[in-house]
Amino acid sequence: MSSRILLLGATGYTGGLVLNALLRRGVRPTLAGRNATALAALAERSGGLDHVVVDATDTADLKRHLSPGDVLVTTVGPFERLGHSAAEAAAETGAHYVDSTGEVGFVRTVRDRFGQRARETGAVMLPAFGYDYVPGILAGTLAVRQAGAAVRALDIGYFATGPLWRGISKGTRTTMRDGLTLPSPTWRGHRLAEERTASRVHEFDVQGRRKSAFLVSGTEVLFLPGDFPALSDVTVFNGWFPALSRPLTLISAVANALIRLPGGHHLTSLLTLPLTFGPPGGPDTTERARTRSYVVAVASTGTRGAPPLAEVRLEGPSAYSLTGELMAWAAQRLVAGAGEVAGVVGPVEAFGLEALREGCAEMGLVPEP
Incomplete structure (x- = not known):
């Protein structure tokens, strides 16, 4: 058979x-x-x-x-x-x-x-x-290979183009809201660590402009260090809404503080409820055609202020x-x-x-x- x-x-x-x-x-x-x-x-x-x-x-x-x-x-x-x-x-x-x-x-x-x-x-x-998360793993692999033996750190940013908010499913919006109170794994100092989601903001060059993205989780931190043992640091960021990256660091901090209080889950749900607003279901064929995915991988020595060793940018169809x-x-x-x-x-x-x-x-x- x-x-x-x-x-x-x-x-x-x-x-x-x-x-x-x-x-x-x-x-x-x-x-x-x-x-x-x-x-x-x-x-x-x-x-x-x-x-x-x-x-x-x-x-x-x-x-x-x-x-x-x-x-x-x-x-x-x-x-x-x-x-x-x-x-x-x-x-x-x-x-x-x-x-x-x-x-x-x-x-x-x-x-x-x-x-x-x-x-x-x-x-x-x-x-x-x-x-989630093949494009980042592909871009990261290509960037590390281009960077050569000096590479120690890899930053990966997920971005999108087009009218994205209408192009996000209800499930994705809910997952994004819930993720603010879950830790984000990172690869730091050759070991897995956990950081507060959106606790850091990083800027990437995207289509000729600098755009902000906030810290999120990604399986890049699980799989890429095994492929490239020289990597001491791997971090993933989400830049779908660059203007919201820094405000989300504050929302994340407040939400993570509230959730530890009596009744905190309810208060946190109210605080983050606006993040779920949008049309029900998921984007149809027309909406998906209006948005495109964009992923950046930056390989470096990990030294603050040092220029990148390699940068790879991939563009593709909508996330869905x-x-x-x-x-x-x-x-x-x-x-x-x-x-x-x-x-x-x-x-x-x-x-x-x-x-x-x-x-x-x-x-x-x-x-x-």
Whole structure:
């Protein structure tokens, strides 16, 4: 029996983008989820796809539908709450795994809890294989390679162009709000450390202008130091809204202070509620076409005031379109046996730099002209 792709969460917004990307590639996944009626309707609309009813939070249920060499693709989040069973099921059965999480804490848990088992069963596990955080890992890898032996530090900034606020899904806005009170992992002094989200602001050159970005989490800090042991510092920043970067440092400080007080969770929710305002659902095709992703990676010696050793800038489709394409690309390669290293690994380790660069170029994620 040939291996198959099992798509968990296809009836949701991100899952629908992955499904459409797979179908455009001529790949017919098996749809999976809890809502039998919605699954059947979607399967019929998509050309009569196979579908199975399964609980994403039930490891045993998921394992019954997986075999070694299959690919489990999941967009069911929040992953810290709902994602552990899917990761465990893949690691235990030897099925490959791709998810859409932006939650770095979840990725750390998956690596620590299931990495060894995945190596034993031959599962290639790729958490956060979307806009979060493949572009930064690709740009960072290219920058470090260009920088040469003197490189010690890497700063990565995520930016966007176009009318972004209308081009952000409700889920993303909520995740951004919740993330202000979660620590951001950084790679500092050759070890993982945690800093308050938005506690620092960094400026990057973006299309000829200096733009601010605030400290966030990113899987770059988990995977790039293993690829480049000389790196003592890796930090990730978000510059989607440059004008808000410095005000967010204050909001983050107040929110993190309030949350420690009695009733602090409620007060923090009220303080950060405006960050969730916006249209429901996610951006449609027209809205996604109006926004583009932009990622900068700056490699340096880490010495204050020293000029950069190398800078790489990548431009591509909207964050959501890119996520759908990246996950579909990875799933298609994994089901064909192209994964190079079993375990919980980053995109470069999984496929090799040239394959990843070529794949991203096909999706439109390319160096700035």
